[in-house]
Each structure stands twice: as C-alpha cells, then as structure tokens.
Amino acid sequence: MPEIECVPCYLCGSTDWRERYPATIPYEEAAADWSAYRCTSAGYGLHHTIVQCRQCGLVYTNPRWLGGEILHNYEVVEDDLYLQEREGRVLTFRHHLQPLQLVTGPPAGRRLLDVGCYTGVFVEIAADAGWDAWGVDPSSWAVGEARGAGLQVVEGTLASAGFPAEHFDVITMWDVIEHVSNPAFELREAHRLLRPGGTLVVHTMDIDSLFARTMGRRWPWLMEMHLYYFSQATLRQMVEQAGYQVISSAPQGRYTRMGYLVTRVRAFSRPVAWVMGRVVEAVHLQEVAVPINLGDLFTLYARKTPWAAESPAGPD
Ligand SMILES: [Zn+2]
Incomplete structure (x- = not known):
C-alpha cells in the first residue's frame, strides 16, 4: 500500500485547515491502482478528506497519497473509454480554441504546448488550426496513442520533458491543474517555458460556483483523483504569485x-x-x-509578466 502524506497549503503555506468534506472511502480500502485515475473514471463521490485552508480559502485533498505514487498511477493509466468519447472532446476543444485565439491572436506557426495532453486531442486540433503544437503527458499509453497519430508529444512532466526556457507562445492546461501534487510549482514551470508576454490558459472546476455550493457533498467532481478544488479567486491568486497577470476568468462548459x-x-x-x-x-x-454548462467549470487566461517569478522550489 502506498504511503500517505499531509501537505501544507500550496497557495499560502499555512497548515491551518478545517475539514470541508469528510472522506467517503477509508484510506486502507481506496483504489490504490490506476482504475480511479482514468479521465472517464466513474468514481463520483468517492474521495479522501477534503480540507479548506483557514488563511486563504484554498480547498484541497489532505492527507493524500505521496506525490510520486500519484504520478506513477498516471504513468500506467490506460483508458479505452476515452478513445470512444473522443468525439465529445474534439467538439469541446474546437469550441475552446476560438476564444483562445481571440486572446493569443492567430497561430501563424507559433508554438503551443498542451500540458497533460493525454492522447493529444487538443494538440491535433491546434496543429490543424496552424499552431506548431506540442504536448506533454506522463501516461506512456496515451503518449503512444498520440505519437501513433503523428503528433509532437513528449512523455513526462513539464519539469522532466527538457523543453528549453522561453520556448512557447502559449501553454494550455485543460482539466489538469486539479490533478497535480504541487500546482504552484507547475505554474512556475510553465512560466519558465513561456516567452515573455506569452499566454497561459487554465481550465478547471469551480468549487465556489452556485452549482457546487448547491450540491455540497454530492457535487460530482469530488473524486479521489482530484487533489485541488480551486475557485476563480484562489486560482487567480496562485497564478499571480507565479508571475502572471490575469487577463480574464469566466465559466466555460x-x-x-x-x-x-x-x-x-x-x-x-x-x-x-x-x-x-x-x-x-x-x-x-x-x-x-x-x-x-452548469457554471462549475471555468477558464482563466493570463499573460507572463516581464518580471521574473520566484525561483521554483522542488516539485513537492
Ligand atoms: Zn492557504
């Protein structure tokens, strides 16, 4: 059985939290294998203890599996259902690309990186639209699928992929930031890889949305694989701390x-x-x-500011 760890708040550093939603699975019985980490996982309502920081309001899973164990689960994940639901994701990403290009301007061969690209659906759509599109993902099965389709996808994480600094014009994170063990570190890594003035795009769930608040503990996104439950306010704060200026933040289904x-x-x-x-x-x-669109998913756009971010601490 993997080890569990207690983590401080990665937004403000505080260890002063209160329980927001009690665990619905005991730690010793949790699915410590990859089946709970598939994109199409149906484990709605099954999760560890979810806490809220008393200082800054960030909501996150605590305690949780050690960071390395979580990453390993994503490295071995296989998900045939995801391929079957490809169609829906193609449509979603096509709709995401239009507002994105209103912010970034036309592709014209400029470089875009999709973080946690999985089988590369967004990479393919961006490439078709004219971007020099790249992807990175820790799942070797998903990367194999993407490469098989002729896409430029690297196996690994932002930190391990070996991209040069200031290499990309745009970095996207679609439904990814809630899965990583240290989102503040990922945002700083993206900052390092973006050229000055480059655009960061983050899409995630909104724990402060009316739908999430109405559903309470029955909100379907409370799931074992989600480590962070941002609101538009907490994500904005973390993005600004990492050296970006927020352009916009709004619900997007x-x-x-x-x-x-x-x-x-x-x-x-x-x-x-x-x-x-x-x-x-x-x-x-x-x-x-x-x-x-139940209003509980949102997209935040931010621009890398000319001033440098704090130097990245380790991945944990
Ligand atoms: Zn905090």
Whole structure:
C-alpha cells in the first residue's frame, strides 16, 4: 500500500485547515491502482478528506497519497473509454480554441504546448488550426496513442520533458491543474517555458460556483483523483504569485454526444437514463453534440509578466 502524506497549503503555506468534506472511502480500502485515475473514471463521490485552508480559502485533498505514487498511477493509466468519447472532446476543444485565439491572436506557426495532453486531442486540433503544437503527458499509453497519430508529444512532466526556457507562445492546461501534487510549482514551470508576454490558459472546476455550493457533498467532481478544488479567486491568486497577470476568468462548459450523456446519466438514475435513451434513439440524436454548462467549470487566461517569478522550489 502506498504511503500517505499531509501537505501544507500550496497557495499560502499555512497548515491551518478545517475539514470541508469528510472522506467517503477509508484510506486502507481506496483504489490504490490506476482504475480511479482514468479521465472517464466513474468514481463520483468517492474521495479522501477534503480540507479548506483557514488563511486563504484554498480547498484541497489532505492527507493524500505521496506525490510520486500519484504520478506513477498516471504513468500506467490506460483508458479505452476515452478513445470512444473522443468525439465529445474534439467538439469541446474546437469550441475552446476560438476564444483562445481571440486572446493569443492567430497561430501563424507559433508554438503551443498542451500540458497533460493525454492522447493529444487538443494538440491535433491546434496543429490543424496552424499552431506548431506540442504536448506533454506522463501516461506512456496515451503518449503512444498520440505519437501513433503523428503528433509532437513528449512523455513526462513539464519539469522532466527538457523543453528549453522561453520556448512557447502559449501553454494550455485543460482539466489538469486539479490533478497535480504541487500546482504552484507547475505554474512556475510553465512560466519558465513561456516567452515573455506569452499566454497561459487554465481550465478547471469551480468549487465556489452556485452549482457546487448547491450540491455540497454530492457535487460530482469530488473524486479521489482530484487533489485541488480551486475557485476563480484562489486560482487567480496562485497564478499571480507565479508571475502572471490575469487577463480574464469566466465559466466555460463542455460538449458531449447525446449517446455518451445517456451513459453518464445512468450512474445517477437508471429510469431517467432509460427514458432518455429511448427518446435519443427514436429521433436519432446519438451523435448530436450538446453543450453542458452548469457554471462549475471555468477558464482563466493570463499573460507572463516581464518580471521574473520566484525561483521554483522542488516539485513537492
Ligand atoms: Zn492557504
């Protein structure tokens, strides 16, 4: 069984926290293997103790598996369901690219890096749009899939990938920052790799959204694989501390195929999913894309400021 660790708040350094949501799985019975770390993991509602920093308000999982154990889980993850749901992600990322280019300007061969790119769906869409698009991911299975599709993807983390400093015009992190053991370190690493004035894009869940607050402990994103539950305020603060100026921060949903949505609804209510499934089938809506925006996912855009960030402390 992997070791667990207690961590301080990576936003303000305080160790003064209160329990926000008690653990729903005992540590000795937790899924200490990769099945809980798949992108399409259905482990909604299963998580360790989630605490909130009394000083700055950051919400995070504590205690948790040692950082290295968590990374190892991502290195060995395999997820065929993700490939099946590729369509929904293609649609989501196409919709994400338009507002992104309003901030960054046209691609024109400029260099973009997608962190935690997994099988490279966003890398491919960005490359098709004209970016010199790169990706980095710790999962060797996912990197193999991406490379097989001819994409420029490196296996590893931002710190281990060996990219030169000030190499990229844009760095994106789609649904990644909530998974890493030290998000402040990742943001500083991205800062090192961005050229001055380059753009950082971070998409994650919002624990302070109306939907999250209404759902409370039943909010579906409370999951074992999520180590950080940012709000727009706590993410903005961490990004600014890492040497960026925030350009904008606003809710941004995702797209999914009706057919896939039915399979997800089934996890909550079989009768509702059955009725939905019949309707979707009867009028041939399986392949239709629907926007889902409950206001609990958001995208933050920031610019690397000319002044230097603090020098990175270690990954933990
Ligand atoms: Zn704090």
